[in-house]
Amino acid sequence: MTGAEPDALRDDLWQAVVRGDEGTALALVRQARTSGADPETLLVDVVAGTQRRIGAAWAAGRLTVAREHAATAINDRVVTLLTTPDEGARPAPHRGRVVVACVEGEWHALPARLVTEVLRLRGWRVDFLGARTPARHLVNHLHRSTADAVLLSSSLPTRLPAAHAAVTACQAVGTPVLTGGGAFGPDGRYARLLGADGWAPGAREAADVLAAGLERPANAAARHPVDDLPHLADQEYALVTRARPRLVKQAFADLSDRLPAVRRYDDQQRERIAEDLAHTVDFLAAALYVDDTDLFTGFLGWTADVLTARGISPRGSLLPALSSLGEQLHDLPRARHLLDEGALALADPAGPLAVTPRESRR
Structure with a gap:
């Protein structure tokens, strides 16, 4: 494969998987294999590159969860095709x-x-x-x-x-x-x-x-x-993890009080709000575990991008949620610091509201 060929094949594979066209996806890589393409190049530069694009498209709201799952499943079958040994192939030496x-x-x-x-x-x-x-x-x-x-x-x-x-x-x-x-x-x-x-x-x-x-x-x-991780001795990570259900429930109630529009949401919208709150608590706990502010503010930036793609104001919805969590965790100084830093990042018009999407959350 030349330098340009993996890019072209990756684009063609992307088009096939997002259409749910498994037959075309498999035909593309089968033809590449027959033409003598390096299997490692196909795996790393083509399949992995396509998968990253799938995750980014989901995060940007261009793919539904169902289409993202279907595209990933096709990519998985592409890997199976690429790694099925040719008949009569010599086994690789064991290192x-x-x-x-x-x-x-x-x-x-x-x-x-x-x-x-x-x-x-x-x-x-x-x-x-x-x-x-x-x-x-x-x-x-x-x-x-x-x-x-x-x-x-x-x-x-x-x-x-x-x-x-x-x-x-x-x-x-x-x-x-x-x-x-x-x-x-x-x-x-x-x-x-x-x-x-x-x-x-x-x-x-x-x-x-x-x-x-x-x-x-x-x-x-x-x-x-x-x-x-000596900072774990303060038990803040353990306390937040154990309190997760209560924190999410109270934050949802507070959000409904502060944002009247939430009361008019349908069941699916309310479920999404609850999931977002649960993810926020989970990332807060993870940031407490490693004692890293950037982990939490990076997550908030990523979430802001996802909310924007849904047509929801990230500052209008995330800031009240952080405020509710801060009130509930007022006795935990590291947690409060993380929440305050997150609120500052969201409130700042130049704050980090655009970050590289992580692997898709399902």
């Missing part, structure tokens, strides 16, 4: 054995699957455990098999506490952990914070890190989350 899994609660399995297939192309034996893998199941698998490393994938920062538990659990049995996905920050800052043994921004980079080698962790058996 070692690794486990690839998504963090508990993480539904977005396609990025992890793309990593899996790139590693297989590079000669690794891979145990792919799929989406929503609890840490205990991951460790049980490690006890039953010999793995050189675990690759842990997560797209949403709200999964960082679960990722932390998985990292420490794997390291406790002597297996190094390489992390990847949007949850860990654009530069892997949260991976380092949680004590992961490595981070990679994509499938190719993950393969390169593994090829260079990861050291097995030492003395990890007795590590506790507060050892990595």
